[in-house]
Structures are given as structure tokens and as C-alpha cells.
Amino acid sequence: MDLGLKGKNVLVVASSQGIGKAIAQTLVQEGSNVMLASRNEIKLNLVKEELELYESGKVDWVQCDLTKPEEIKAMVEKTVNRFGGLDILVNNAGGPPAGGFEDMDDEKWNAAFELNLLSYIRVIRAALPHLKENGGRIINIASSSIREPIPGLILSNTFRMGIVGLAKTLADEFAPYNILVNTVAPGRILTERISQLDEVNAVKSGKTLDEVARTAEDAIPLKRSGTPEEFAKVVAFLVSDANTYMTGSSFFVDGGKLRSV
Numbered sequence: 001m002d003l004g005l006k007g008k009n010v011l012v013v014a015s016s017q018g019i020g021k022a023i024a025q026t027l028v029q030e031g032s033n034v035m036l037a038s039r040n041e042i043k044l045n046l047v048k049e050e051l052e053l054y055e056s057g058k059v060d061w062v063q064c065d066l067t068k069p070e071e072i073k074a075m076v077e078k079t080v081n082r083f084g085g086l087d088i089l090v091n092n093a094g095g096p097p098a099g100g101f102e103d104m105d106d107e108k109w110n111a112a113f114e115l116n117l118l119s120y121i122r123v124i125r126a127a128l129p130h131l132k133e134n135g136g137r138i139i140n141i142a143s144s145s146i147r148e149p150i151p152g153l154i155l156s157n158t159f160r161m162g163i164v165g166l167a168k169t170l171a172d173e174f175a176p177y178n179i180l181v182n183t184v185a186p187g188r189i190l191t192e193r194i195s196q197l198d199e200v201n202a203v204k205s206g207k208t209l210d211e212v213a214r215t216a217e218d219a220i221p222l223k224r225s226g227t228p229e230e231f232a233k234v235v236a237f238l239v240s241d242a243n244t245y246m247t248g249s250s251f252f253v254d255g256g257k258l259r260s261v
């Protein structure tokens with residue numbers, strides 16, 4: 001199947017590692033021009049050099065702290081100036097700290113709101129005029145917590161639900177522009193985020209890191225964690241020309257872990 005991704009202009013937010021990086025890599029391999037973005041210039045430059053080895057789509061990077069509105073605007077502007085337009089936006093951000101209700105003060109609630117919900121809104125606001133030009137695709141990366149809240153991750157459980165409400169509403173509002181808006185939710189995809197959460201759980205439970213990982217993987221029907229590349233393939237399909245009729249939906253890449261249907 002031809003995904004029709006060759007020559008598409010893409011912004012992948014929070015793409016210096018993990019899921020964002022794998023999405024960028026998959027889209028570059030498909031011939032898209034990809035703008036990488038995050039805070040760390042050194043990591044971004046290394047990813048750019050790695051992706052350029054495919055000798056496929058163009059790759060560039062822009063430094064952006066997603067908690068800074070002016071940097072978000074500059075990130076979108078640089079993408080459009082560099083590639084001549086924007087067809088696909090992949091919204092992503094770092095995860096909020098672990099903890100329960102009694103661990104969080106206003107500062108932590110505000111920081112998670114700004115990074116894990118408001119940044120998505122700000123990026124979409126800056127990108128919308130460009131996506132409207134020819135129709136386009138928006139993907140928001142969330143978490144399986146949008147369907148089944150995860151114990152000890154109250155900030156994620158709260159703000160990622162907001163992403164789904166936002167996406168469903170935007171799917172209606174943007175349909176006249178032929179912009180499709182979907183959410184993709186990871187279960188347990190092996191990245192640094194998962195290593196950090198396993199460490200938190202190991203300290204809390206007194207188990208070793210191996211035991212924590214084994215317990216988590218035993219609860220997954222496929223009995224293993226997913227890879228960022230497996231996750232990226234789902235995103236690549238949804239943003240491609242092969243998807244012309246799915247919008248306002250949430251997709252779970254979780255090895256069957258969620259029990260709800």
C-alpha cells in the first residue's frame with residue numbers, strides 16, 4: 001500500500017528520543033520532510049544526523065520548550081519556512097511526574113496542565129492556518145490512561161483525558177477544512193519514560209527493576225513491552241493518505257493490555 005507520505009511536510013513535537021523520535025524516523029523513511037523539536041539541541045542534532053542516513057525526506061530541528069508560548073510559535077514558523085508548508089502535525093510532550101493526589105500542589109498541577117494539555121492547544125493554534133491550506137492531519141500522543149486511569153499517575157490521568165475531549169471537538173470543527181484529528185495512546189512502549197516509571201515503582205514496592213518490568217509485562221496479553229517503532233507504524237498510517245475516513249477517534253497500542261472494550 002502506498003501511504004502517500006513522500007514529500008509531506010511534518011512537524012513531530014518532542015522528538016529527540018522515544019516515541020516522538022520513532023515517529024520522525026518512520027515518516028522520514030516514508031519520504032516525508034520532518035522537523036524535529038524539543039529542548040535539547042545536542043540530542044536533536046544527533047537524531048537529525050541519524051535520520052539523514054536514510055537519504056530520504058529532509059530533516060531539520062528546532063529547539064523548543066513547550067512551556068514557552070513564543071517558542072511554540074517560532075517552532076511552527078521555522079517548519080513552514082524550511083519546508084514551504086505544513087501537512088501533518090504530531091503533538092507530543094514529556095510525561096508529567098508520577099504521584100497521587102496528596103503529592104501534588106498547585107505548582108505541579110499548573111506545570112502538568114501547561115506541558116500536557118495547554119502545549120497541545122498552543123501548537124495546534126499556531127499550526128492551524130497552515131494545515132487549513134490543503135487539509136491535513138493532527139495526531140495527539142496521549143496514554144492508555146485516557147481509557148483506564150493508572151494508579152500513581154494522577155497528573156497523566158487528569159490532563160490526557162482533556163486531550164481526548166479536545167481532539168473529538170476539533171475533529172468536528174476542522175472537518176470542513178479536511179483536517180483529520182486523532183489520538184494515539186501508548187500502553188507500555190519501551191522508552192526512557194518507562195525506565196523512569198519502573199524506577200519509581202521499584203522504590204515504592206521494594207522490588208527490583210527486573211521484577212517490576214516482569215510484573216508489568218505479565219499483565220500484557222502479548223507478554224512483552226512494545227517498541228517505539230511498532231507505535232510509530234500506527235501513527236504513520238493515520239497521518240497518511242491511506243487514512244481518509246478516520247477522525248475524532250482514539251487508538252491504543254498496548255499489546256492487548258486494556259481490559260475495557
Ligand SMILES: NC(=O)c1ccc[n+]([C@@H]2O[C@H](COP(=O)([O-])OP(=O)(O)OC[C@H]3O[C@@H](n4cnc5c(N)ncnc54)[C@H](OP(=O)(O)O)[C@@H]3O)[C@@H](O)[C@H]2O)c1
Nearest residue numbers: 014016017018019038039040066094095143188189191193
Ligand atoms: N512510553 C510509553 O509507554 C508511554 C505510555 C503512556 C504515555 N506515554 C507518554 O507519551 C509521551 C512520549 O513518551 P516517551 O516514552 O517517548 O517519552 P520520553 O522518552 O520521556 O521522551 C519525551 C520527549 O519529550 C521531550 N520533552 C520533554 N519536556 C519537554 C518540553 N518542556 N519541551 C519540549 N520537549 C520536551 C523530550 O525531549 P528533550 O528532553 O530534548 O526536551 C523527549 O524528546 C510522554 O508524554 C509519555 O508520558 C508514554
